[in-house]
Amino acid sequence: MTQQDPIRRLPAPRAGIADIPRFTPPPPAPAEAILLNTNENRFGASPAVAEAMARDLAEGRMNYYPPIEAEPLNRALAAVHGLDPDCVVSVGGCELLLPLALTAYAGPGDEVVWFGDGFRKFHGYILTAGATPVAVPREADAVGTLLAAVTARTRVVLIDNPGNPTGRMLPAAEIARLRAGLPPEILLMLDEAYVEFADTPRLGLDHVPGAGNVLVFRTLSKAYGLAGLRIGWAAGAAPLIETVKRVIPTFPLARPALAGALAALADREHLARVVAGCRAGREAATVRLRAAGWQVPDSQGNFILLCAGAPGTDPGAAAARLTARGVLVRLIPDFAGAAALRVTIGTPEDMDAFFVALGA
Numbered sequence: 001m002t003q004q005d006p007i008r009r010l011p012a013p014r015a016g017i018a019d020i021p022r023f024t025p026p027p028p029a030p031a032e033a034i035l036l037n038t039n040e041n042r043f044g045a046s047p048a049v050a051e052a053m054a055r056d057l058a059e060g061r062m063n064y065y066p067p068i069e070a071e072p073l074n075r076a077l078a079a080v081h082g083l084d085p086d087c088v089v090s091v092g093g094c095e096l097l098l099p100l101a102l103t104a105y106a107g108p109g110d111e112v113v114w115f116g117d118g119f120r121k122f123h124g125y126i127l128t129a130g131a132t133p134v135a136v137p138r139e140a141d142a143v144g145t146l147l148a149a150v151t152a153r154t155r156v157v158l159i160d161n162p163g164n165p166t167g168r169m170l171p172a173a174e175i176a177r178l179r180a181g182l183p184p185e186i187l188l189m190l191d192e193a194y195v196e197f198a199d200t201p202r203l204g205l206d207h208v209p210g211a212g213n214v215l216v217f218r219t220l221s222k223a224y225g226l227a228g229l230r231i232g233w234a235a236g237a238a239p240l241i242e243t244v245k246r247v248i249p250t251f252p253l254a255r256p257a258l259a260g261a262l263a264a265l266a267d268r269e270h271l272a273r274v275v276a277g278c279r280a281g282r283e284a285a286t287v288r289l290r291a292a293g294w295q296v297p298d299s300q301g302n303f304i305l306l307c308a309g310a311p312g313t314d315p316g317a318a319a320a321r322l323t324a325r326g327v328l329v330r331l332i333p334d335f336a337g338a339a340a341l342r343v344t345i346g347t348p349e350d351m352d353a354f355f356v357a358l359g360a
């Protein structure tokens with residue numbers, strides 16, 4: 001028997017999978033670093049979350065599976081947002097829910113239209129489903145550009161609103177125009193991970209009762225400060241949610257995560273405080289950075305994008321200066337052909353440290 005080259009005997013992944021970029025982890029940050037690089041919530045979660053999780057663990061029921069389809073959370077989310085519980089599905093983070101939902105509606109031979117300057121992970125989610133990503137530029141008439149890209153092979157239009165990394169947002173009237181312009185058999189997936197920080201925090205959910213082809217994705221990672229628990233959810237017409245529930249795990253959330261999520265959802269005052277603090281910090285930082293010569297798009301998220309403007313505003317140099325002073329930010333080497341810096345809005349103390357380190 002001849003020895004075969006073991007490399008050549010490896011199973012080959014499905015088409016497209018090798019093109020999905022892996023996330024490059026940033027270098028380990030010192031404990032005292034100020035993390036403004038991953039759009040986490042620097043204000044923290046409601047104190048009720050840790051209490052509820054501790055109570056849950058103390059019950060010692062980890063030998064039993066958690067509730068099927070995270071049903072208690074679906075009901076709680078539906079109650080908070082005035083939806084039917086059959087119109088809600090929860091899974092361990094939108095990072096999981098988005099590709100699963102895509103897989104249910106698009107596959108090999110199908111096209112998924114998205115904004116090429118939107119959330120970078122979308123490209124990989126579409127390839128995970130086996131579908132073909134069709135990236136369109138976000139031009140002045142963004143909705144017109146999306147609609148013009150729709151072909152007979154299009155199954156899904158996937159957009160982040162507010163968009164990451166700019167924080168720009170398509171207003172309600174434009175979302176309504178997009179929905180009206182799409183044939184009813186094409187699914188509109190609206191990723192609203194940051195919408196709680198926006199002027200219109202209900203946005204996509206207003207379409208849920210009436211539209212049979214809109215799925216709205218939300219997360220508890222951002223405004224609720226539960227990124228470490230991994231909780232994402234989606235809302236849509238009952239038949240769409242029923243379909244998504246076919247492709248999710250039977251037990252999508254661990255017991256302590258479920259307990260924490262319910263507690264976070266119940267603390268509306270904490271949410272309001274975080275959102276108000278973040279919005280105030282965002283507006284103040286935007287004004288100050290523009291005055292210092294940076295170009296900063298109007299953001300509706302918990303982050304802002306700094307693009308070069310006046311002489312001396314160099315995203316690469318600013319990133320190096322900030323990092324050296326322990327303020328971590330996200331340098332995007334090629335945003336619309338140039339470098340840009342995405343900065344998460346932190347607490348007032350974080351933002352003071354940011355401006356001192358930036359020297360602006």
Ligand SMILES: Cc1ncc(COP(=O)(O)O)c(C=O)c1O
Nearest residue numbers: 093094095119164193219221232
């Ligand atoms: C636009 C967008 N969608 C989804 C996610 C991921 O959400 P989750 O933490 O629920 O997986 C992020 C995280 O940064 C995001 O920016």
